[in-house]
Amino acid sequence: MSDDLTFDKTFELEPGRAEEILPGVRRIVADNPGPFTFKGTLTYVLGRHKVAIVDPGPDDPNHIKAVLDAVRGETVTHIFVTHTHRDHSPATPAIKAATGATVYAEGPHRPSRPLNAGEAPRMEASNDLEFRPDHALADGDVVSGDGWALEAVTTPGHTANHVAFALKDSNLMFSGDHVMGWSTTIVAPPDGAMSDYMSSLNKLGARKETIYLPGHGGPIREAPRFVAGLILHRKAREASILHRLSKGATDIATIVRAVYIGLDPRLTNAAGFSVLAHMEDLVARGAVATDGAPSINGVYRLAGS
Ligand SMILES: [Zn+2]
Secondary structure: OOHHOOOOOOEEEEEEEEEEEEEEEEEEEOOOOOOOOOOOOEEEEOOEEEEEEEEEOOHHHHHHHHHHHHHOOOOEEEEEEEOOEEEOOOOOOHHHHHHOOOOOOOOOOOOOOOOOOOOOOOOOEEEOOOOOOOOOOOOEEEEEEOOEEEEEEEOOOOOOOOEEEEEEEEEEEEEEEOOOOOOOOOOOOOOOOOOHHHHHHHHHHOOOOEEHHHHHHOOOOOHHHHHHHHHHHHHHHHHHHHHHHOOOOOOHHHHHHOOOOOOHHHHHHHHHHHHHHHHHHHHOOOEEEEEOOOOOOOEEOOOOO
């Protein structure tokens, strides 16, 4: 059933060069490729002459210069930030200082739930804890510029403050890291939460936008179908976890080895936290039991067994 889901690993754009990907939308890729960022983080420029920037990107002088070069002779009126991971938001102060643009986002970084006793804030290094928007967006807020309007679509799950932006009167959505075409999204507690992530997928699945422009990798076409595939993929993963538990597995490391066949070894840790995210969701729903709060080293069993 998850066979419907095919990832698109094609991406042709060298760092620093601005490319018009769709009419009125340019993109620039930062030079930060890696197992979590694919070919690099994408910064988008929306409009002409008076423009908006979506996701300024990492705090990299070369990337900041490339973005400012791309909008030379134009006025940047707005900056939108999808979420506060360090590859998306830290270039915001420099670009705001250079352009005077107003910054819009859902809010500062925060975890999806309070830390459990003895739990370390493991994603600290990936989080931009300095970030503050000028304007905090609520779900459904519409911000208009010169020839465009963006609707905030709150999509918690990857982070608590993740927001996608739908371009009004078009079929376009800036989907950030919530939906990407090259890979599934990292959902790692306490930064992320699986129940939020699934609700956010269901929310996007009910919308009409057909083309998504993600934070990493190429555009997603037939987006509603892709989102439906992502939902099935997570449900299949959940079924695999329950199956492993029914076969006697009790810990996350064993389940990762059984379920993630052919995994890039650099992603083993992230896969463990992804299984933990499922465990939190399954425990909350009463399908799985553990002693105390679900944790990465916890012992798990099917509820009622
Ligand atoms: Zn992210």
